[in-house]
Each structure stands twice: as C-alpha cells, then as structure tokens.
Amino acid sequence: MPLVLATLLSATLQGIAGRIVRVEVDVAPGLPGFTIVGLPDAALSEARERVRGALRNAGFHHPPRRITVNLAPAELRKAGASLDLAIALGILLGSDQVQASPGRVALIGELGLGGEVRRVPGILPMCLALGARGVRRVVVPADAVAEAALAPGVEPIPVADVAEAADALRARRSRRARPVALPRAGSPADGTGLPADAAPDGPSTVAVREATVVDLADVRGQAVARRALEIALAGDHALLLIGPPGVGKTLLARTIPPLLPDLDDAAALSATVVASAASPIPVVDLVRRPPVRTPHHTTSYAGMVGGGPRMSPGEVTLADQGVLFCDELPEFGRDVLEALRQPLEDGFVSVVRVGRSATFPARFTFVAAMNPCPCGQYGAADRTCTCPPGVPERYLRRVSGPLRDRIDLWVRLDRVPPEVLLAGLEPEASAVVAGRIAAARQRQRARWAETGSGGRLQARALRSACAMDVATEGRAIVLAEREGLSGRGMDRLLRVARTIADLAGDVAVQPPHLDEAARFRSPVDRMAMWRAG
C-alpha cells in the first residue's frame, strides 16, 4: 500500500465569508495516530472521531498509521465541520484506498458516523469563494446542491455519503453541468429562500413569522405613523415611534414585511449569503423577500453586531437589505445601542476581537419604538404621567444624541379616539402602500444608481437631488428658522422631503413636501431651540 501525500481543497466559514482551506493529509509509517494541525476549533478537532467512524461504516478502513492533517493557511482559524469530507477523502487517497488524480476539486460537508454527508451552514459563501478562485467542481452534500448552484461559476456535485464522494473523485470529469440560472423574482418559491416545508427560521432566529404579519387595512387611525412608515420604507429613513403602551406601535411594526418590495439580484445574493451562513437548514433559492428582524431588548452586544467564538453575524447583519425593528428602544443596553451607529451610518459593521476581525454587511432600515417615559403616559392626552420630574427627559436621553441624530422620522402616537376607531373610513391596504413604496424606490434607483437610496444621501448630493426652485428654497429656510434647525436637521428635512416627492412621483421637491416633512421633526431639535433661546 503505497503511501502518498494527498492534497484537497475545501472551505470554511469565517463570519459570513467563505475561506478556502487546503487540506493536506500525510499518511506516514509509525505509531498509529491522528493529528489535525492548523488552528482547528473544538468542532473541527472532533472531526477525527467522525472521520474514523464514517470511513469504517462506509466500507473503507481507517489505516493504522501516523496520520497528519494540515490545514493551510496555517494562521486562519478553522471552525465547524465543513472540512470533514475533505479530510476523509484525503485519508482514502493517501492510503491508496481510492486511486484518483482529482485535479482542482473542492469538497465541503460534515460526516456522520454512518458515512453520510451532511449540510453545514454557509455552503453558498464557501462556494462563492471557491468560484471566485476558479474552482469549478465542488462536492457538496446532496441536500445543499441548490444552494451551491447559486454561486456563479460553480458546478456542484451532490453526494450523499463518503462512497459517492469517492466515486466523484474517480470520475475524470463530471458530467457537463448546466449553468444554473438565478431564479427570478416572482418564481413560485415564497421568496424566503427556504424550503416550503421548513420552519421559516431556526430556534436561534427571531424573524417576523408570516402568522404575525398584519395588513395595514386592519390598522385603524394612526394616520401619521402609517405615513411615516411608508416614507421610512420608501426612502430607507430611520423611524422612531413614541407613544404610550397599547397604542399600536408593535402592531404597526408587524405590517412591515408585506410593504417591502422584492430584492434585486445583487441584494438578493447578499441576503442569501447571510441566510446561508446563519440558517441551520439548506437554502434552496435566492432570498427575494427582505428580512425583518425584531431582536428583543435583552439582546447582547455580540448578538446585535456579531462576534462570539465563531465570529457569527449579529442581528444587524441578519437584517441586511431589510428592516431592523427595535421595540422598547431605551431598554436596550447602552453599548448595544451605541453599536447601531456604525451600521446606520456606513451600512456595514466591523467586529474586532483579539487577533481576528470581520466586516459584516448591515444595510437595514431602522425602525424603533419606545414609551415616552418609564410609566408610559408622559404627554398622553387622557392620562397623567406618574414619573418624577426630569425622568421622562432622562428616559429619552438613554438613546444617545448621536443615535438620535440618525433618526429622520419622529412620530408621536397617542390613543386613537373611539370615533375614529368606529368611523366608516376604510384604511388603505398594505398592497396599495407597497405599490407606492416600490415605485418610489424605483425612482430613487434610477436617480442614484451608484449612491443607494435616499436615507444615505449626504449634503451636496442631497441638495442637487432635491432640485428645489427659489420658492421651495425659501420655504426650506422659513421652516429651518422656525424650528431652529442645525445643518444636520436641515439635511434630515430635505432627505425626508425628497422621499415624499418620490412617493408623489415628483422630479423636484416642492413646498408641500417640505411642509409634510417638517411634521416628522425630532423633539430634540425643539429642545435645542429652547436652549439656544
């Protein structure tokens, strides 16, 4: 039995990015042993036991030799079980139980003790990394073949167990794989990218479930909040709903999912990568529906921005291309709230740990809700706040100034009067509003193909995008002086007015758009006005 050095390609997941790993297996004479070197984590170290069992039960034997597995590059921390299959096949090649010269082929998969190949999270980002480096043939678990096929340039070879994987290596060339087209929007799939029979999300995720989605037609009153929600979702503005408990803040948040338009190809791929890395079940299709994440206020810092031993993505990344809804905003930890500033500004989040760092995409529309004070009744029309003086102000200040600065739309909600609840007015349905939002986003994309949507516009681009005439500019000055707006406040006003114009289908911002935008002003601006005198 000639003993050779076997080299195979595989990949591991770092954060949400696939990293290519070269698996070198040396089966040498000497005392029997099995060593894995190259910074494996606990799950990977246990690969020795899985590989030994899988080889025995699949009809191969585990050679009683000195087996050394080197995972290159050596400085990269490897995590998870995605390298199991490559290690096992490396041993088979190295001990000459399989004769093949596989060439540039990569293997991804976790092994069961019976020899079966199982799906690991992050098949898509791994295949993307491999495809980017010109590795076309990738052996993947059979149930993840659709997910792997989403990576352009990759021909996935589905295998169910170790024996099939060995056959795949023996074959000189795979069957000529058909290029797999990206599924279009509107395909029969439900747009979640997950199998229809699967639970919408795993136990660790808190995405809004279909069952809890509410149609806007079922929300009576709250005209300002409805309008603000429409503007926020159309222009990617951060929205804060302030009101006493029970006025419908959470109900409004539940209307968000059907209001969001489908993702375009690039955004869908980005969202699918995140879903693939985070989901314990295989992704079968591109994620076309934007995610809506509703983390609880007890969420930890790492849970929000990402991190942990495996540099997992946090809620801000899971909400990428979608909406992050934070109920009871001031109850979140201070550092958790501060951590939201970077993604709100930049659209990504950097997680730095000793010796490791990762950058996750985090481009989401921020929607938050809070009570006006700890007792919840401050400023309510029909109740009296029982908080001591100064407490409501302090409660608002728990949300720091820099974060408040990034909130474009402030809405004060109050209990809906009974005559409004009982009135015969038929509220607009979600489908109508969603149509306006989609059209507005279309106009924005046409205008700023490169800069993104309205919420991100900076001062100069914003002024030119608003295309205001002299009368409109005069109106903006009147409003700014009345409100005592800072430069940032002015930008906020113009950004919101720009989106309102987009919703109305107007090319230029007109005075009525500014007038409406002024209603969503921040109470902080007004406080500044008092202070400045």
Add this chain to the structure above:
Amino acid sequence: MLGIGRRGPLGRADAPEVGGLREAGVDDGPDGPVPWPASGGAVLGAERDAWIVLAGVSGVGPVSFARLVAAFGSGGAVLAAARRTGAVAALVAATHSPDGGSPTLAPSSAAEIVAAAFDATPLLAPVRRSGVLVITLADEEYPRRLRRIDLPPPVLFLYGDPAALDRDHAVAIVGTRRPTTVGRETAGRIADAVGGLGATIVSGLALGIDAAAHAAAVRLGTPTVAVLGGGHERLYPAAHRGLARAIAAGGGAVVSEFHPDTVPTRGTFPRRNRIISGLADATVVVEAGARSGALTTAAWALEQGRGLHLVPGRLDDPAVAGCLAFLREAGPEARIVSGIPELLVDLDLVWSPATSTTERRPGAVDGPSPGGTSLEAVLATLGPAERAVAHEVAAGRGSVDELVLATGGPGAMVLVALTRLEVRGLVLETFGRYRAAGPLASANAAGRPAVRGPHLSLRCPGLASRVLVYSYQFSRGAALPTSSHSESTWA
C-alpha cells in the same frame, strides 16, 4: 413697615429675617423718605468712583448707601471720612435712622469701607476690566421707572443698550424655573404679543418662564432686559450665557445692581426682583408654584404701585398654586389674565373703547378689540385645505386622526396644512396634539360670553350677570329676553 426679604414686601413681619437682611445689604427702611442727595448733575470722576466703591462693599444696600451719602455730603466725603481714625464707629453711627432706630450698617461692612477708602483698586479694577456700563442714580440716563421705586439701586451695571431700560412701555414676564410645556409656550406667546406692540420685555434670565420670555423677545427682535441676581462675570445660570449675549446684542440690556464679580446667593435674587418689577409698568406672572420666587416679584409690583397680572391655571395644579393663592389673597389690584387680547388691553397696550377700563394712554395702538376678530376673517387668508383643518383645530380636534376623520382628507394633506398653520402661528403642537393659537385662538375666544356686549363692565355684578345671560341665550339662538325677565331672575 417696609422690608426686603426673601418673602418680599408682603412677607410676614414676624419672620426672623434680620440676619439675612444684613447679609443681603438691604434692611428695614426708614419710616420717612430716604434722604437722597439732591440729584441734578451727573456724578463725575472721583465721585463716581466713590459711588461704585460704596455700592460694591458687601453689606451696603440702598438704605445704608443713602444715609452715608446724606450724612457726609457725597460719596467722596464718605471715603475721606473713612480714612480718619475712629472711622468705623463714625460710619456705623451715620446710618442710624432719623427717628433713632438701630444703625443699618454692620461694623464689618464699615471696616470694609475703611479698607476700600485706602485702596479702592480691588473694587474698581473688576468693574473696569469687565467693561460694564455704569449708570448711577444721579445720571440723566437712570431709568425713570426705576427711580420712582422705594430703594432704587444707587448704581446699575449693564451690558447692552441703556436706552432699553427707559423705553415707553415695559412689561415684566416672570414665573417658575420649572414650567410645564404649556406654561413655557404661554410665556412665549405673551412675550410675542407684548413685544410685538413695542413694549420691552423685562425678566430675570432664570431657567423656565424667564428664558422663554427673553427668547421670544430675541426671536422677535424686540429689546428685552434681563436683571441679574449676581454679577455679570458670575452669570447665573451659566447655561444662559448665549441667551444673555443675544439679549445684549439685540438692542436689549443685561443689568445688575451688583459688581461684576459678585457671586449670586440665595439672598440676592429676591432683592433683584424689586428691580424687575421696578423697571416695568406691569408684571405678568405666568406660572408660579406655592413657594416660587416669582411671587416676590409680584408682591414688589403691587408695593411699587405697578400693574400685576397673573395667569390662572387648573385647580390643584402645583405649577400655578402660587398664582391662584396670590389672586385670592392680593385683592383687586392683582388682575387675572383671561386671554392674551384681554391682557393687552389691561396692559394699556391696546386701546379699545368697548373694553378698556382706563383712559386712552398715549402710544396705545388701536388694536382690534378682543373677541372682535372673527374666525372667518382669519380663515379667509388661508387655502381651502388649511381652512378646513384650522376650522377643526379651532373646534378642539387635537389629534391628526380626528382631523383626518373630520376633513376627510388624506393624512399627508392634513400634515401639510398643519405645518402651514403652525408657521403662521395659528396652531401649536405638543406631544403630537394640536391646539389653536394666535388669532385663531382669540377668534375662537370670541365665542366666550364674558367678552360679549359693548357695555360690559365687571365692576357692576348685576349688570355682568345680566349680560352673561344675554350672551348665553343669544349664542343659543334664543330671542333676547326682556330686561325685566332677566332682572327678575338675577337681580
């Protein structure tokens, strides 16, 4: 018996305040008029410096100052006397009241005068360095209104324009440092209305109501006067430095009777309140709790024979407890503010033959009589959407949901209209609820019975109640009752 204490002139005489009074430098006044030196010429040069020095000695208030100057003939003579042996005793003796009362000058203060007589630099240098303007009681520019009060400060220090102290009309607006949102807005509205008619707004630069009144005047561009409870270099509250600067830069004045480096203490603020009321024709108290310092100002205004107007509020509301108590206790001189147009008439800023209770005052404008502005006249200047929304806001619909329901318009239209009305000052927003303001509010007030009727006089209770009955029934569309019927019911 006249006292300047923490409780003001209406403070209880048996309160043990003598120690505090000495500390504050003001004490029990003489029973006769204070013997002021004959004013007629400006105090110049060395004499002026002597006045500044004497006014800067802690423990020398207006009474001691006046008695010292009267006893020795001039400020310079006081200092010259202080350089002789046995000066402390002589100075103290000079402040005995004419009828043989105890001296008002403490020996420690007399010792300070002696020290200052030999080296005045520690007292004069900070005044020169800070660059404040100095106006003495002997100067022509000394504000006329302030000259007429008891115990006018002998020396005033100020930044800004001295002319602001002496304009034709001046109204003080004071109140609590912890106002409600509505109180703050009320102060701003009153300042807007009063300042808009050309009157100077006088207040104390404190947090809360004072700041709201000053800020409204600054925004309006009308001169406003801030009276400090300490020195200019020890501005309190420090957060109002920017506001103070804006006041001085906007044609107003920041004035104090204290040297620029005087640290404000508990005792200095009540003392300064007499200057606030003294600089104004009338004082308006917007919100004052039971123990608010604004009540001292109110008491001073009555003491000085100036007008006093108190804004009432809800019963049991601690924010206005002081105002309500004052209205009950102080008698008919303390007027109630029943609305801003009514206040303007009461202040004699607006003269209306129907409702003014006094002779027409020179300078008063012919304003529309309160309640004379019809709602329709205000609404005629608006577009249809704004008109519809304004109508509903004036009718008391406060939330956007109610407005959407009442006007039938889409939410966006209502929001646009509300901004337009707000910019015109016709509606105000608090916590997402709207209410009528400005002309819209007063037009709305036209429906109130109390201001109806050309011959209404509240001085005659029988007549007033008869008019009330007329107005009430008239507003219901009923025929006017015969006067005999009315009198049989109410007379």
